Amino acid sequence: MYDDMVIDDIDPILGSEFVIELVRHLRALDSYGAYEKWSNARLVDPLIMTRERKQEMPITADPDDVTLSNIRAYYSALAILIEKQCGHMCSPFISISHEGFGRVLITVGKLVVMDKVLRDAHLFGFPSLEKLKLESDRILTQAQAMVSCYPTVAAI
Amino acid sequence: MYDDMVIDDIDPILGSEFVIELVRHLRALDSYGAYEKWSNARLVDPLIMTRERKQEMPITADPDDVTLSNIRAYYSALAILIEKQCGHMCSPFISISHEGFGRVLITVGKLVVMDKVLRDAHLFGFPSLEKLKLESDRILTQAQAMVSCYPTVAAI
Numbered sequence: 001m002y003d004d005m006v007i008d009d010i011d012p013i014l015g016s017e018f019v020i021e022l023v024r025h026l027r028a029l030d031s032y033g034a035y036e037k038w039s040n041a042r043l044v045d046p047l048i049m050t051r052e053r054k055q056e057m058p059i060t061a062d063p064d065d066v067t068l069s070n071i072r073a074y075y076s077a078l079a080i081l082i083e084k085q086c087g088h089m090c091s092p093f094i095s096i097s098h099e100g101f102g103r104v105l106i107t108v109g110k111l112v113v114m115d116k117v118l119r120d121a122h123l124f125g126f127p128s129l130e131k132l133k134l135e136s137d138r139i140l141t142q143a144q145a146m147v148s149c150y151p152t153v154a155a156i
Numbered sequence: 157m158y159d160d161m162v163i164d165d166i167d168p169i170l171g172s173e174f175v176i177e178l179v180r181h182l183r184a185l186d187s188y189g190a191y192e193k194w195s196n197a198r199l200v201d202p203l204i205m206t207r208e209r210k211q212e213m214p215i216t217a218d219p220d221d222v223t224l225s226n227i228r229a230y231y232s233a234l235a236i237l238i239e240k241q242c243g244h245m246c247s248p249f250i251s252i253s254h255e256g257f258g259r260v261l262i263t264v265g266k267l268v269v270m271d272k273v274l275r276d277a278h279l280f281g282f283p284s285l286e287k288l289k290l291e292s293d294r295i296l297t298q299a300q301a302m303v304s305c306y307p308t309v310a311a312i
Contacts, residue, residue, distance in 0.1 A: 093249060093251065093259065093261060094251075095249065095250075095251040103249065105249060105261065105263070107261070107268055107271075109268075110267060110268040110269075110271070110302065110306075111266060111267070111268070111309065112263055112265075112266040112267070112268060113266075115263075115266070146266065150266075150306070150308075150309050152306075153267065153306050153309050
């Protein structure tokens, strides 16, 4: 997607539980095996939106299919890890308009554990792989705290 | 939309709180005023899917824009009444694929008060105006029960 990759193939964060799950989802959405020979680092790379990359993008634009698919993979991976964490079925609900405006919800039982408004989906990404992991960990911790606070609602 | 209307212009259910709200939403989504001169009965009429109407429809088909817009109006009206009932902000979340498969969520705070999978959206509708009202009342009662059961989650 970008000419220069910003993720190193030997970055240890690629071996973290979240990134492994993310890669599984990215590969699952690749129905035609177009990325079959890509390394994990190359697959995750488009999710990194450095300042330099952002500057090359238009301020407003419609997100392309690959970006939408990456967003789906990212939130689905989060939902799976939340499910593993709390042991209840978890479902992500992603709705993005063709203009790149939308909302993502993750529910556990009848409890909303994540609710995020997406703007400028064409600019979706994280400043670095480390930031991607930190942000995901933050959401996972928050979701777990919600489930611990309201276990009955999560179990409905 | 259909040649013969099944709703009577003087049907008292047209004066019920839910149908009045539904009509407001149907009119709000009519950006170009195409239905400006239509009676309320005629506006709501396409939401009635009698057995005869169903028989005239194909079994599988993509829902057209008017049907999608009617579905949106229906669930938005429900969300507004739930909001009135419980006094908390309420948001509907409607996601339907172009093939007519999707999901509708209504949340109050962090509580999911309605969660419905939509199939065959092109056949969306109720057997009669009475059934439309009964079904809406059932959802409203259920939502209210959920909010009363978990007031803290609804208030987040």
